[in-house]
Amino acid sequence: MNENFKLIKQAYEKIANAGKFDPEVMRKAVRPLAEAYGASVITIKVPLKFSECQLHYIYGDENVVINGNQVITCEGDPNAGGKTVITWVCGEGHTWSEEDIDDINYICKTACALSEKLRLGAMANSYFYMDTITGVSNINGLSRFAEQLIRRGKSTEYGFAFLNIVGFNYVNKKVGFKAGTKVMKMYASKLKEQLAKDEMVARPGGDNFVIAFKKENIEKIKKIVEGISLRIRVNSSTIKFSLSARTGIYMVTKPDKPFDKIMSYLSNSINYAKNYARENIVYYNKDVEHKVIEYREFCQKFRTGIDKQEFFVVYQPKVFTKNNTLYGAEALVRWNNDGRVIYPGEFVEIFEKEHLISDLDFYVLEHTCIDMRRWLDSGLKPVKVSVNFSNDHLGDEDLVKRITEIVDRYHIEHSLIEIEMTETVDVNEINQLLSYVDGLHKNGFTVAIDDFGIGYSSLLMLQTISVDVLKIDKAFIAEVTNDHLKRENVILRHIINMAEDLGVEIVAEGVETDDQRDNLTSMNCHRIQGYFYDKPLMSDDFxxxxxxxTYQ
Structure with a gap:
């Protein structure tokens, strides 16, 4: 041992300094030892995933004939991610002494421990750079790839695409979370298959992916964005999905552009694609960045607007046409921001996407109750007022409780408040809506379905949920004529008749002309909301x- 200790120490240091499990480094490091001890073959068998192993010849090769040679085998710790096995074979014409055997056993045990340390380090390192769900790189792996491109001066040859899968929530609802995760893996594999060896796909999280691609392959990226078709087997049924993506793209123009800046540009581009663009692909430029900044600032103003009471409620009358009498109203919101009145068309969709709309709904309900309390205290007899509640509330188990608490705070009869919900296509959301409607009914509120007739689930909702009022979408009303055979008229007439048979009240929204009013009344629809009778009125005017x- 003393004579060869220096060789053992040198071999150990070379292998340890490699910092990772590297068979080639091992070959160079152990050669002096193998020759000193007269070995003909040295192998190391390392465990892989799924109970598999890989054999490396670090001295000699498989062509060496082993007949009666001395063989020493050492096994490592089986708990270190699998068992490492090192084997030494004595060379022909050479015999190991007891001291040699002790030395080799010591070398093997030390080498096993070092190999396992390096291999476990490599595994931990790979997990640091790998998305464990899909098997592609994570954001750390993408950062490393990008930094390597920058160091090599290759980054300007590349573009980066941030993909957000459209409607992946539907996949999870359709097949369940476990199968949905499998679909995500399949999608990641399809992405990886379509990329070249010098390109990369990474999953930063959720239903998002980032691709680093050669600029000349941009058409391939466009096809990926259009849609990837997948099939999955669930409960003996084959379900097909075509997954398209909203995408922000940044083409690198400067070789020293840091990775965090690239990701910032991608973030702005994908935000623009999701919130503004009519097309699924948005290329980064300064205009995109400015628009996204404006969008964020607009959302930040929301909380200030709520705190400063900048939002105010107006009331659009509902009129019973048989006697032209006011019988109800809808509470609508406006925003007085810096002296400019902003209408819902400019902010509702944005607030829904940013999940701010729920707070606004409760704000409108409370201010409606405040106004109604004032009307009651002045001796007036109020009419029922409907207040809109977005489907963003679905999932809020305390929704009915919170509505009730606000109304009771101002001592308003529950029968004077109607909650308007929007129809939904999702079966799970329909079940949640059913629960809320039942809760509202038990507490004495009436429920209306807004924009009825424009969704795919209209009839399913009507079959499942016992609502009190259907509000016909103004898109239908705009098409109403005195032609009884016109398709839109036939559909509308059947909706009105069906609602009457079910004991459900029908309200026509967006009525603006004499012809529309006359045609609706001829179909036995006598509850109307729209500019024909009145615009939305400020509280004092209402x-x-x-x-x-009574309207004259």
Missing amino acids: CKRLAVK
Whole structure:
């Protein structure tokens, strides 16, 4: 041992300094030892995933004939991610002494421990750079790849695409979370298959992926964005999905552009693609960045607007046409921001995407109750007022409780408040909506379905949920004529008749002309909301209308 200790120490240091499990480094490091001890073959068998192993010849090769040679085998710790096995074979014409055997056993045990340390380190290192769900790189792996491109001066040859899968929530709802995860893996594999060896796909999280691609392959990226078709077997059924993606793309123009800046540009591009663009692909430029900044600032103003009471409620009358009398109203919201009145078309969709709309709904309900309390205290007899609640509330188990608490705070009869919900296509959401409607009914509120007739689930909802009012979408009303055979008229007439048979009240929204009013009344629809009778009124003006409910 003393004579060869220096060789053992040198071999150990070379292998340890490699910092990773590297068979080639091992070959060079052990050669002096193998020759000193007269070995003909040295092998190391390392465990892989799924109980598999890989054999490396680090001295000699498989052509060496072993007949009666001395063989020493050492096994490592089986708990270190699998068992490492090192084997030494004595060379022909050479015999190991007891001291040699002790030395070799010591070398093998030390080498096993070092190999396992390096291999486990490599495994931990790979997990640091790998997305464990899909098997592709994670954001750390992408960062490393990008930094290597920058160091090599190759980054300007590349573009980066941030993909957000459209509607992946539907996949999870359709097949369940476990099968949905499998679909995600399949999608990642398809992405990887379509990329060249010098390109990369990474999953930063959720239903998002980032691709680093050669600029000349941009058409391939466009095809990926259009859609990837997948099939999955669930409960003996084959389900097909075509997954398209909204995509932000940044083409690198400067060789020293850091990775965090690239990701910032991608973030702005994908935000623009999701919130503004009509097409699924958005290329980064300064205009995109400015628009996204404006969008964020607009959302930040929301909380300030709520705190400063910048939002105010107006009331659009609902009129019963048989006697032209006010019988109800819808509470609508406006935003007085820096002296400019902003209408819902400019902010509702944005607030829904940013999940801010729920707070606004409760704000409108409370201010409606405040106004209604004032009307009651002045001796007026109020009419029922409907308040919109977005489907963003679905999943809020305390929704009915919170609505009830606000209304009771101002001592308003529950029968004076109607909650308008929007129809939904999702079966799970329909079940949640059913629960809320039942809870609202038990507490004495009526429920209306807004924009009825424009969704795919209209009839399913009507079959499942016992609502009190259907509000016909103004898109239908705009097409109403005195042609009884016109398709839109036939559909609308059947909706009105069906609602009457079910005991459900029908309200026509967006009525603006004499012809529309006359045609609707001829179909036996006598509850109307729209500019034909009145525009949305400020609280004080609506108060005057409550005093004189009949329209002349």
